[in-house]
Amino acid sequence: MPAYLIGDIDIHDEAGFAAYRAPALEVVRRFGGRTIAIDKAPLTLEGDWASRDMIVIEFPDMEAIRALFASPDYAPLIAARQASARSRLIAVQGLA
Structure with a gap:
């Protein structure tokens, strides 16, 4: 059954995060991960959730x-991301 890692990221060091991103996504792929969404300006539809960078x-x-x-x-x-x-970050179970 698929599972989804959802990240709400507030980047304060763009260069440091850029250095993290490519190697991290490579490791993610080795564990079967497939990026299905990245959004630097997600649309808030309800509540006071003010996210700038999201990944699924x-x-x-x-x-x-x-x-x-x-x-x-x-x-x-x-450690580099932090x-x-x-x-x-949260992980949620997908539907079969």
């Missing part, structure tokens, strides 16, 4: 997301 990545299952975050290849990239942006 589809994975084969929730275990693939867990494996990505436990991977020694992704660990230094997490140094250049404030991230709010």
Whole structure:
């Protein structure tokens, strides 16, 4: 069953985040992740959610997301992301 990683990112260091992005997406692909949406100006339809950068990545299952975050290849990239942006990340189960 697919699972989705949803990121709400506030980038405060564009150069640092740019250096993170390409290697991170490569590691994501190795875990079966496929970027399905990136939006620098998402449309807020209700509430006071003020996001600037959103990403949605589809994975084969929730275990693939867990494996990505436990991977020694992704660990230094997490630190790079956290140094250049404030991230709010959630994983949700897709429908079969």
